[in-house]
Amino acid sequence: MKSSSGRRLAAVAATASLALLTAACGGGGFDNGGSSSSAPTTEKGPVALKMLIASSGDAETNAVKAATAAWAKTSGNTVDVQVAQDIKQQLGQAFAGGTPPDIFYTDAARFPDYAKAGALYAYGDQVTKPDDFYPALKSTFTYDNKFYCAPKDFSTIALQINNKAWKAAGLTDGDIPTTWDQLHAVAKKLTTGKQTGLAIGDTRDRIDAFMVQAGGGLTSKDGATITATAPENVQALEFVKSMLADGSAKFPKELDAGWAGEAFGKGIAAMAMEGNWIKGSQKNDYPDVDYQVAELPAGPKGKGTLLFTQCWGIAAKSTHQAASVDLVNSLTAVDQQLAAATAYGVMPSRTSAKAQYEQKFPEDKAFVAGGEYGVGPVNKPGFDSVLADLDTGLQGLKTGDPKAILASFQKNAEAALK
Amino acid sequence: MSNIDTTVPTTVAPWRPRGSGGSGKGIRAGEGRAGWLFVSPMVIVLGVFLLVPIIMAIWVSTLEWNGQGSPFAGGAKFVGLHNYQSLLVTDGLARKDFMLSLRNTFYYVMFVVPLQTALALFLAVVVNQRYLKGRSFFRTAFYFPSVTSSVAITIVFLFLFQNSGAINKLLSFVGIKGPQWFADPRGLFQVAADKLGLVDIASPPVGLTGNGVLGLTWWDWISGPSVALMAVVFLVVWTTAGTFMLMFLAALQDIPVEVEEAALLDGVGAWQKFRYVTLPQLRPVLFLVLTLGLIGTWQVFDQVYLLGGGNPAKTTLTPAYLSYRTGFNDFNYGNGAAIAFMLFIIITALTLLQRYVLRDKDAIAEKRGRRAQLRGAGAR
Numbered sequence: 001m002k003s004s005s006g007r008r009l010a011a012v013a014a015t016a017s018l019a020l021l022t023a024a025c026g027g028g029g030f031d032n033g034g035s036s037s038s039a040p041t042t043e044k045g046p047v048a049l050k051m052l053i054a055s056s057g058d059a060e061t062n063a064v065k066a067a068t069a070a071w072a073k074t075s076g077n078t079v080d081v082q083v084a085q086d087i088k089q090q091l092g093q094a095f096a097g098g099t100p101p102d103i104f105y106t107d108a109a110r111f112p113d114y115a116k117a118g119a120l121y122a123y124g125d126q127v128t129k130p131d132d133f134y135p136a137l138k139s140t141f142t143y144d145n146k147f148y149c150a151p152k153d154f155s156t157i158a159l160q161i162n163n164k165a166w167k168a169a170g171l172t173d174g175d176i177p178t179t180w181d182q183l184h185a186v187a188k189k190l191t192t193g194k195q196t197g198l199a200i201g202d203t204r205d206r207i208d209a210f211m212v213q214a215g216g217g218l219t220s221k222d223g224a225t226i227t228a229t230a231p232e233n234v235q236a237l238e239f240v241k242s243m244l245a246d247g248s249a250k251f252p253k254e255l256d257a258g259w260a261g262e263a264f265g266k267g268i269a270a271m272a273m274e275g276n277w278i279k280g281s282q283k284n285d286y287p288d289v290d291y292q293v294a295e296l297p298a299g300p301k302g303k304g305t306l307l308f309t310q311c312w313g314i315a316a317k318s319t320h321q322a323a324s325v326d327l328v329n330s331l332t333a334v335d336q337q338l339a340a341a342t343a344y345g346v347m348p349s350r351t352s353a354k355a356q357y358e359q360k361f362p363e364d365k366a367f368v369a370g371g372e373y374g375v376g377p378v379n380k381p382g383f384d385s386v387l388a389d390l391d392t393g394l395q396g397l398k399t400g401d402p403k404a405i406l407a408s409f410q411k412n413a414e415a416a417l418k
Numbered sequence: 419m420s421n422i423d424t425t426v427p428t429t430v431a432p433w434r435p436r437g438s439g440g441s442g443k444g445i446r447a448g449e450g451r452a453g454w455l456f457v458s459p460m461v462i463v464l465g466v467f468l469l470v471p472i473i474m475a476i477w478v479s480t481l482e483w484n485g486q487g488s489p490f491a492g493g494a495k496f497v498g499l500h501n502y503q504s505l506l507v508t509d510g511l512a513r514k515d516f517m518l519s520l521r522n523t524f525y526y527v528m529f530v531v532p533l534q535t536a537l538a539l540f541l542a543v544v545v546n547q548r549y550l551k552g553r554s555f556f557r558t559a560f561y562f563p564s565v566t567s568s569v570a571i572t573i574v575f576l577f578l579f580q581n582s583g584a585i586n587k588l589l590s591f592v593g594i595k596g597p598q599w600f601a602d603p604r605g606l607f608q609v610a611a612d613k614l615g616l617v618d619i620a621s622p623p624v625g626l627t628g629n630g631v632l633g634l635t636w637w638d639w640i641s642g643p644s645v646a647l648m649a650v651v652f653l654v655v656w657t658t659a660g661t662f663m664l665m666f667l668a669a670l671q672d673i674p675v676e677v678e679e680a681a682l683l684d685g686v687g688a689w690q691k692f693r694y695v696t697l698p699q700l701r702p703v704l705f706l707v708l709t710l711g712l713i714g715t716w717q718v719f720d721q722v723y724l725l726g727g728g729n730p731a732k733t734t735l736t737p738a739y740l741s742y743r744t745g746f747n748d749f750n751y752g753n754g755a756a757i758a759f760m761l762f763i764i765i766t767a768l769t770l771l772q773r774y775v776l777r778d779k780d781a782i783a784e785k786r787g788r789r790a791q792l793r794g795a796g797a798r
Contacts, residue, residue: 092746096485117484117749253601256581260532384748388512392731396603399620412511 006100010415040321047320049079049327051105052086052094053323063343071330077323095119098317103324105185106149106313108140109377109384114309114313115143116381121314122148123325127332131377132229140376141311149311150332152228153273153346157209157305159183159297163290165190177297180213180239182308187248190270198243199260202251205377206260206273210236212375213299218390218409223379226417228410229403236299237402244398251395265289275308276367295366307374309349313405347371386412423615431449479755485745494535494752501756506632512744515632516757520764521634521734523716525606525643526736529651530658531711537659538707540665543692557667564660572724575653599649602732605641606648644733650721658714669703670696705776709769715766737761 004188010281029269053066055061061083084090087105094100095117106114114120124130124147130138137151149262155333161176167190187197200206211217216232227233233297243249250269258264264272265286272278282289282317312328314321329337332355337348341357347368348357378387389412393405454461478489479501487493503514544550545557552633563571578584579599586596604619612619626637670730673696680697698703719738722728729745737757745754 089746092485095749096751113749117486119486172665249603254581254598380751382748383513385515385743389515391734392728395729395731415510 008279013048020029022111023042023286040121040126040325041319045361047323049077049103049320049324051079051081052084052087052100052101054089054105054107055083059121059280060344063340067331067336067339068327071327073414075323075326077339079327082258084159087172100315100317102315102320103327104313104315104316105152106141106311107377108307108309108311109387110327111141111148111311111313112143112379113384115148118216119316120148121316121318121321122146123321123328124148124150125313126325126329128329129350129352132352133373134349134351134375135374136307136371137302137309138347139308140307140379143379149313149408150328151270151349152310152312152332153337153340153349154309155277155347156307156308156367156368156374157206157273157275157296157399158277158370160264160272160274161292161294162264162270163292165195165267169270177290177295180210183297184239184243184248187243187271188246194268195248196250196255196263196269198249198272198273199252199255199257199261200240200249202395202397204387204394207237207240207394207397208375209273209296209304210299212304212306213296213301214239215301216302217375218378218413219380226413228406228413232301233406234402237397237399237405241397241400241402251398253394264291273404276345276364279342279364293363294365299302303373305370305374307370307376309376324371380413382416384415386416402413430531442538475755475758478751480758481752483751484749497752501752502760504510504753505756505760507627509633512753515732515735515740516737517632518638518732519737519740521639521641522643522647522733523718523736524778526647526718527712527715528645528653529620529648530654530715533651534659534662534711535704535707537655538662538773539666540660541663545663546667546670549779557789560663561660562666563657566657568657568720569724572653572721573655575649579649585653597645600646600725601730602645603733605644605733606745607640608637608643609644644730646725646730647734650725650734651720653721654715658711661710665703666727674697701776701778705773708772708776708781710771712768716768732775737764738785 049068051064053061053064055064061081065081068081072079073078082101087107088110091100091110091114092106095114096248100119106120111120115122115304121236127147127150133151134154138359140146141148143153166175169186169192171189173184175182175186177186182238183198190197191379211233213237214232216227216230216236216397218233220227231313238358240249244251250263252258252260252263255263255267255268257268259274261270261274261278261281262285264274264278265270265282268290280289282284282291298304312331314324314328332350334348334350334353337353338356338360340346340362341348347364348354354368354371358365387411390405390409393400393408397405435723461731474490480496480498481489482492482500483494485488505516506513528746541560545553545560547553550556553628580586581596581598581601583599585599589596608617608619608622611617616624620639628639630636630639635730654703677699678691678695680708681691717738718736720737722734722736725734725741727739738761741754741761746758747750748754
């Protein structure tokens with residue numbers, strides 16, 4: 001076996017495998033590049049765009065396909081819309097592989113990581129009427145003072161109330177809570193037998209709203225420093241803890257539900273704190289539940305809610321950036337945003353569409369109102385695991401120490417900022 | 419212990435007897451070349467898809483690479499062992515998460531490997547009974563979970579272990595109020611100590627929570643598997659026991675009937691027969707099952723992925739999942755690759771340790787004796 005010819009052959013085999021490997025990697029997989037905010041790349045003639053979306057269902061997929069098809073027809077290009085199973089993972093792999101889709105949904109929470117990595121093409125200066133977007137949304141998609149991508153739409157958190165349970169507890173429209181104490185009081189009243197007063201998601205994406213209402217927040221207003229240990233935040237968590245402790249509020253897992261909307265729809269919870277996506281699930285899964293939506297109650301420092309949004313990301317490595325920007329401008333036009341709102345219940349990101357939207361969907365007033373005072377997610381790269389760790393702390397809030405939870409976040413967040 | 423020869427007869431004859439022909443002479447000329455030619459497809463496939471990627475991953479684990487540009491063309495900063503340092507030395511979230519994942523998986527392995535091996539052996543012995551009615555039915559039934567997709571099984575278990583699911587319903591019939599399985603982050607040992615009145619789980623002793631090592635308090639280290647992780651343990655034992663049962667069954671059927679009959683003639687009881695006659699002959703298979711179990715359990719991923727990536731309270735976080743999350747979610751591929759290599763080192767070390775513990779002492783002694791004899795003969 002160890003004869004010289006054998007060794008030679010081994011060398012041949014090794015070389016062959018190396019040659020195969022380099023051939024496999026030579027296909028543009030590992031080329032360097034990825035500049036942002038430069039002149040858009042274009043190609044002559046009609047282009048074929050690839051789009052990756054994270055769809056909430058057939059309604060959204062079909063609406064996006066129809067909107068892109070309309071643009072493709074007038075511009076003479078083609079758009080291939082792909083629905084992602086797990087867009088986080090698929091985009092991560094596509095960026096690493098060097099062949100990302102031209103245009104894709106970019107979640108606000110993922111945006112800073114993509115921007116920092118240089119994966120996004122900053123085309124904010126080429127968007128039509130950029131100041132028409134809600135300021136909070138614009139600043140969400142601004143990294144290093146550069147407005148990167150056009151907000152697609154947005155959602156806010158509001159309070160959903162089951163009318164039947166509300167009446168059964170002897171409450172009237174005048175009792176709709178506008179302060180924390182009132183919220184706690186009605187939640188206690190609504191907690192009877194198998195029914196819990198309030199279902200609230202066990203994540204920062206719900207509980208942070210109380211911090212905003214208390215005048216606090218995980219970061220300072222300009223986002224420069226971490227202010228998690230501020231007394232306002234402690235006060236907010238103490239309040240949520242007091243509701244969890246007496247059972248007037250519960251996390252969905254305790255209610256055997258995947259999320260608060262499910263508990264609300266099944267009637268296990270009389271109130272829920274969810275975003276406007278709850279409309280779709282109520283309509284499809286629990287059409288018989290009669291409910292109304294109110295703004296979140298104000299805290300010690302006034303009203304506050306959380307904003308959720310996505311933008312149309314364009315890849316830094318796309319070779320069709322000019323065409324992609326054109327498509328985005330078509331998709332974020334007022335009429336297209338209203339069409340999307342009708343098709344799958346999202347709120348337009350342009351303030352000029354607000355009046356028409358409110359007229360069309362008067363029941364969404366509470367959600368739309370949140371656009372004025374809502375706060376976007378923490379806009380920092382490398383924060384995903386830090387925020388996930390905060391969620392872990394919040395899951396144990398019922399018995400945990402709010403100060404310790406916030407202190408641990410403060411420590412990790414400061415380390416991640418460096 | 420036993421006088422029965424436990425060495426497994428090798429069916430593969432030595433490929434080329436030592437000393438037959440020199441290199442490239444006689445009738446066997448070119449055999450080496452032909453041999454390499456025959457194995458070359460496998461060598462190339464393994465090289466391209468296994469060896470080279472592993473080497474590339476080692477290189478990535480020494481970089482600060484965010485997934486943009488090529489890690490092999492200077493697109494990423496070389497940071498040496500910094501990624502390993504942040505996992506093992508630097509006090510921070512990365513180390514805490516890694517240590518949590520190691521703790522979880524350690525307890526997970528401690529429960530899964532013995533349980534699944536014991537269950538598999540038991541099932542194999544049961545379905546090996548010659549007088550059992552409906553043998554093939556039971557064999558199929560026990561093996562069935564192994565051929566079902568782990569994703570499907572995990573989803574089914576999610577339903578079974580719901581707060582008001584089938585498991586808790588069954589427990590309620592016997593008067594036990596079941597826990598909120600997949601939502602319960604309390605450690606099993608903590609709950610047990612609380613039940614025994616040793617500690618109060620709501621306010622654990624300050625001596626344990628006040629200090630610790632490697633980013634976790636002692637209270638966290640000794641928590642045991644969380645209730646949620648125990649549900650995963652049941653799931654995995656149930657699905658994998660069938661596969662290992664098949665291996666034990668094959669080995670059991672290889673044991674010559676004469677040997678057992680001889681043992682019976684010598685007047686052994688059923689338990690003695692199993693312990694001193696059957697079990698020693700299963701040693702190679704036992705090693706195989708334990709090794710495969712060890713590797714599989716340390717690498718557990720899909721169940722964790724489906725259960726929400728470490729929830730509740732990171733008590734189902736595992737190194738394999740953490741590696742994936744660090745790379746593809748946090749764009750910290752260097753750190754992710756470093757976690758993967760730490761896992762590799764742990765698995766290799768444990769397999770070697772287990773190989774040492776399970777070595778065949780009789781065979782070693784025999785070999786030594788034979789060698790001594792030869793040496794003695796040579797000296798004469």
